[in-house]
Amino acid sequence: MQDQMLLTHIINHLQTLNLTLQGKNKIVSDLTQTIFSFQSTIRVFQSDILSRNFIHFPNFSRRLNTFLDIEIKDHKLEEYKVLLDNFLARFDDLRKLKPCFAFLANSFMVDVVNDGCRIPEPLVTESSAVEMELMELPEDLGLQMIHKSQSTTEFWKQVPGIKYPELKKTRVRLISMFSTKYCCESLYSVMEFVQSLQTNTCRS
Incomplete structure (x- = not known):
């Protein structure tokens, strides 16, 4: 159960990150700031689990206070480390810029x-x-x-x-650096909508 709670927590943060990176009028410097900030957030989560404070895991902390016999597994730290390593490797080029x-x-x-x-x-x-x-x-x-x-x-x-x-x-x-697929995906959606209207018009 504790694994599921911690996993749900990080998935929620990843979903928030994904939504933050989307949208109009965002240049590459804005997006990289968000990514670098999230890398620091992962480090804070690691420290929080290691110190057993869980101030960034409120639901998990409440469950610990309710069920005092819950065993806290250290392997979660390794999972956060893997996540951080993946971020650092994937966005290494951006850090150089x-x-x-x-x-x-x-x-x-x-x-x-x-x-x-x-x-x-x-x-x-x-x-x-x-x-x-x-x-x-x-x-x-x-x-x-x-x-x-x-x-x-x-x-x-x-x-x-x-x-x-x-x-x-x-x-x-x-x-002009290509920072997100949002504009392309929006354009494709508009094209599909227009084509759909044209098809329906021809049929009628």
Whole structure:
């Protein structure tokens, strides 16, 4: 019974993660933030089971308080470790691109002097030009004000391409990364609906 309760708990979290990753207007940096956060959540669950606190397993904790003779099996920790290892392996490429997503979310915080341009090719074709523009960007007070009040995509629409051409190119490459199948699946659903209407019209 305890195995089923713990399994149900993690399945519920995986379903929530799946729903969070779906939807319109989500760029790859938003989705990776959700995935990395879930990896940390798994680590917290491991620690919770190991310490026997079960503060993140309220239903299981209540059952323990009701049935004091329940045996707690340590092999659940191994299952969480396998789940975490699978996440780390599957999304290893995204973790390597994490500096790129930081650039996309807030280019004003990029430390060019100490870190240089940490965005790899082919996302960047002219590293020196990108570094020069990144050093100029924090001094642009107008763009700083826009950044505080706009979303990531809306902010980059306001960045002048004439003044920051390489940054704009890099932004386009990052935002256009194929982050989810949601748009394609929605398009196929619409196509099937239209075809169905046309078929019914022809029959009538």
